[in-house]
Amino acid sequence: MPNKVYIKLIFSALFLFLAITVSAQNNSKNSKSGWTYTKNSSVVELKTNEKDSLKVDFLSIKADTGLTILQNQFGIPETDSGMIKIEAFIDNVISQNDSTSPAMFVHVKMGAKIVALKDPRIVDLLGRSSSGKVTISIPFDRKINNLYLGFVLNPNSLVSCRNYRIKITQGEFSKEWESTHSSKFQTVTDFAANLQLLGKVWGYLKYFSPKISDEDIAWDRILINNIDTLFKNTDRENFLHVITKLVDTATYENSCTLTSSPGLDSATAFEKMNIDYTWIFDSSVLDERLKDQLLSLSRCYQHFENDYVKTPVETGKPSPEFAEDGYDKNSLSEYRYRLLSLFRYWNIIEYYGPYKYLVKERWSHILEELIPEFTAANTSSKYTRALLKLNASIKDGHATTSSSLLPHFSLSGNGSLLPFRLTLLDGKAYVAKIDTLYAKHTGMKQGDEVVSINGYGVQYLIETLRSGISHVRREMKDRVITQHNLLARTPIQKDSSIVKFVSNGAIGRASVYQDQNYFKQYDFKPFWTFQKRTTGGNGAYQLISDSILYVNVEKWKNTDVPTTKNLLAVASNVIIDCRYYPSWDFIEFASVFFQDTTDMIKFMVVQNYPGLLKEQVARSIPSSDFRYKGNIYVLMSEESLSRPEMLIMFLKSIKKNIYFVGRTSAGADGDIASIPMIGRNNMEFIYSGLGVFFPDNTATQGVGIEPDTYITETKAEFIDGEDVILKNTIDLIQKKRFP
Template sequence: MKKITLLFLIVFTQTIFSATKITETEKLAATCKVWGFLKYYHPNVAKGDFNWDNQLLEILPKVEKAQTKEEFSLLLENWIDNLGTVKEIAPIIAPKDAEYFDKNFDLSWFNNKAFSKKLSKKLKFIEQNRFQGEHFYISGVENVGNVYLKNESNAHPDFTDKNSKLRMIFMYWNLVEYFFPDKYLMDQKWDTTLEKIIPLAIQAENQDDFYLAMRKLVSRIDDSHTEFYTYPSSATHKPKRYFPADGKIIDEKLVVTEILGDSLAQADDIKIGDVITKINDKTIKDIISENRDLICASNEPKYLEKLVDKILLSNSDIVNVEFLKNGQYITKTMTWSDYHDSHRNEFKKGAKKKKEKFKLLENNIGYVDMGIIKIKNIPDMIEALKDTKAIVFDMRNYPNETFEPIANFINPQEKKFAIYTRPDLSYPGRFKWSGGTSIGFDNKDYYKGKVIVLLDEKSQSQAEWTAMCFQTCGHTTIVGSQTAGADGNVSEFDFAGFHTLFSGIGVFYPDKRETQRIGITPDIEVKQTIKGIQEGRDEVLDRALVFIESGK
């Protein structure tokens, strides 16, 4: 009996002990959440009474020493108490016309198993009596909705100091947590991302390692608008080397679609339709796999499009490229050029100048290149194409804000085509439905032919929004493939070591159908093929022309 009692006491003691222990990652993730919450909610912090970065740097060493849940909770309780009194002002009444969008909003972490009941109650009280003035650290663009930072330190962290690195991770994580409109659509929960990135940030020993960890953090928000640009130090900066053409990934191969440097391409016999299977002995399939946590995209087509730029860029002069030609694998040792982006852009600008802004195709069908036509060209376009039986608006590009005059031309009446969610700075983390955008007017002379819109993964943001606008006319057909899935404006953030951005508002159809990550769904799905590119055919346009003639 004594042995049984002793065994019970040992098991009971071990159970209690294990229940109160807390891991370093658990402590740091919880600290990140509390620090960010207080930054935007506590009246004395949100109005700027404290140097909030210094507060974090001071408490993190104490967090490290806390060994149990009780010690950790008491530490945070005392921290909050030292911030001063929070006056009870509840209830805070929401405006009568406010309609909240709450898929993003979740403060259930107040009940974290690492928190005492007393700490959880303190956090809830602060939420209920949250700051209601002009924020010290964040602001919104009036009538737009996206946010920008204020009074935020943009300095490099000290890469030798664990806590300095964590400050940057915590700052960005909370920025997304409270102000990214599409957080609820991430593949991986944002909490999980935080837990996974903390050890990587701690292990980073230098600038490159740390910003690699940051890149992995940023990539997990799954937003095609999002980029992460680092500013290299002059000591490590090397000129980039480029493949002399652009391409598209199809069937885990990279197909040349456009020559960007004629003489350079001729030197290595590079032609449109050439199929690349390896770069420096790595298959395109392997490159696709190993970059998934480094590139941020809303969906797979946009990820592959972004990846092309990375593949066709090198830090080395000499690059081994394997081609598949006529059923044979041929490896070329190429010298890639250091010609700058400006040269590539000059080529693209030159190519655009050669293209027609609009034209009349066979069988009385109009065609408009939305990437180059401008507002000043619209009256001439309308006059030339108003009597056609169909107009194809090619939007596999980025339009020049020409949506309004064209939509007014094709619409018989005014109609709303988009509604939005915008952050509520009086209740950080919550978003509100706000208004919407309408187009058109009572127009008896509207265009009565078929309206065709061509889209693909290059169709992003304004292109997607413009396509939504054109869909209101009731006789629009979308032909092509999945778009980038990143509509609306962007919020941008600039730091000493990097620049990044994300979608600033949520964009929906008037019936509240989502566009983020999904993009604009084609009525007729058609994708380019390797064979089509090699034969010089535009398969998307060809399919649109078939539909115009047959209705199928």
């Protein structure tokens, strides 16, 4: 596993090495070939190829004290896209341990700007290679004109290599690469299915086999090498050899005779709902020996210290935590690393996703669908679109990662932003806010319907954006589009933004040239930011009338306890606004609304056994010094997401004198977990790492919680800023229209 201190040290060194080069006469020695190395090295041997500066016939460097860097810079003809490939044969590598192994680094640059970089440890590159050959491949899809590369050594380490070669080719952008890689999915029977099985077996072993962690096996590197092997040789016999070797590498000789895991014997069917080994039983590729080897790991599973995951049982936290190597943060990763990302994500959801049951049938086959797409994603935009598609496939409301990037990666054209905010209502887009000067120039005004943007029909834009958002319900996808103002970020095709709209029954056309002056004359600040709902009250609480107390659960603090209790003593009705994110202070205070001890909510917590959940029921504990006896009205809507939804579930366990008003909640409950991915796409991948259910196992994830009284969304909410839900609730209380 990667050593975080080591990685930080390496990155610091890489970003500082330019300064080291500048002061070479004081801190380093130079060779005629342009290679530079720091004085911390006691022995350096370097034999370069006189005819080709991109070749080094022999290189040896030994570090005694401090950090040692051997580096070079190469200017190259400006190139739009291609592959940087570095190959070498490592004769010897010595370090105090694997975590301080010497590393090779490559900076791919355009001028002073880094386009791509990579700095793998040599020990990881070698893996179990017997030949000593190592390869670094870096695809790029934007202009470059120079390279910085070399070696970084920690104290008391050594590396020697021969035939160090740097190649610049068309790589994944060439027709040759297409014919040897992407075309295999059309020409080789079951090729995607075989890769899918490889990814499943690899992930299953990663989480079930103690040997991988015990012996610190470079499991990612083994997968990468196997992917390479399968693309080079697609024979069925070769595939079986790869799978057999993979299983044998990861498993000890098994003497276990158990027929089922002790960890599962006491578990309920609900706790085991995500466990599924059908893909092993039904495989026509795996022979009986392999099936038994794999299934014995689940039958005989005993908890071990897994290098890749820490569960809530181990940490005491609500969700699992994952330790993974990022390898590079380039906008486009090499195809084997793209597939590694795909397999990593799939297996985390497979074994540690509490809500996997929601997509269980589709999840079993999603790899076979996405493997060709991840392989063929030879530009940063294509790779990001593939990642977004993967992320959207889990149908998890927490997984709406970096939504503001959706228009850029989902549509062609240049980045843009329009000086207005659009809100979706019943599948149509309306102007909620607009820059005053833009409105004057174009005739567009608040409340107008927009029908097309930059050549795209609004309905097409909405459907395209929805496809990249990880929600089950359409209204929640539309909420994301509205809150992040995604329609106003639609790319332009040339140099002007063109918007068609309906105003007072007539079609209008707003065409504005987007030059530097465009971004100076209009105020964009109100439209860049995430839109927050209009506040329902001015503070933590507000006495609306002698009999109605309003409470904002987000602003409420412990210091408000005395005043709130005094107000509750005289108010016969209290409105609890759960459209806001509640403070833990208020959640604790909510005990005053309970009259009896009752089951409120059931948490399904990820366990050590991969795929297993454990029920934990939360019970209400009524306040001992004060209990509210009046009517309770809970405000809710699609804004009620995660913790607000949990509070609603708590309050739902109160059976008398409580009413829920508004719209269906988000259906995205549970604590979040992060999935470390490969590539710099300005996205954070998260999912719901804790399952949350009603005590009777009724789900809210992807469904939401229904109110007793439904208040339809209207234009007044986003045009006039009117709080329709609060207004209607007050009206219903005053007219006593509740059951």
